[in-house]
Amino acid sequence: MRMSTRARYGLRLMVELGLRYSEGPVFLREIAKVEEISEKYLSQIIIPLKAARLVTSFRGAHGGYILARPPAQITLKDIIETLEGDFDLVECVKNPETCTRVSICVTRSLWQDLGKKMAETLDSKTLDDLVRQCKDKQNCAMYSI
Amino acid sequence: MRMSTRARYGLRLMVELGLRYSEGPVFLREIAKVEEISEKYLSQIIIPLKAARLVTSFRGAHGGYILARPPAQITLKDIIETLEGDFDLVECVKNPETCTRVSICVTRSLWQDLGKKMAETLDSKTLDDLVRQCKDKQNCAMYSI
């Protein structure tokens, strides 16, 4: 069971945006360089983050991206859910009508519980927690330029 | 984020074996019928469960499968881990040497935490919990024959 690179890269992207939140819009190129991720790929990953209103973009010269709100107001659940989809581990959790066995199946509630637990765990942490950790390390990517 | 059908079918398979644990070996054909899953596919899924010593098989006429130990002694973590792989959500959790950024990356510990939480959640439940739920429902698959 692995997290997709979309979610992994996207989270790193958000951490970088969090580190520079007070400095205004950041070029994707810089983040790509610092995080050693393809800029083209990051530009794909950031689309859903924009759509979810976690990130705001500015086009044209001196454009860039900035968090739509302070890192402390963005939970990791917000981010992962946007990039990885919801935490309904099986289809029948959200759409019970897609399975004829829901009334007799005891596994459904397990998947429901597990998904809820994952969501809770991620909802209890904010982007700011990661940003602070990064700053505490003193050697996080953005500062090593 | 979805659980694979391997894990979903495999768990249902294990619940059925749990329901009949006291009755000796069960034919895969019967479980396939009751759970409405392809017998051929189930025969693939049960291989890792056997390898993990969660299930014991008997070949030949009047063969079948039976749980290797009582349902109360099999956690759901045992089952899901066997079918879905470990709970290391990113490669670097288990193999830090595969990423040059582990020393500066703050996302690694998050993935580690989340994986651990999932494992804990599943480790706190046993197959017997699901078997009991099924029996309580009075209408679980094995009883509806």
Added chain:
DNA sequence: TACAAATACTATTGATTTGGTAGTAATTGG
């Protein structure tokens, strides 16, 4: 001992998802 019924093993396959790349269009500050 032959046979039927079951598991064990090996290979294949179509569909989907993943993890990107490439190229062009649109926007905008200077």
Added chain:
DNA sequence: CCAATTACTACCAAATCAATAGTATTTGTA
């Protein structure tokens, strides 16, 4: 006007998923 940036569309190779097919092996029993 131009350079720099985001936005959009299309494409693609590789891996994974969800099976299916067929054959081999084992074994209780008639």
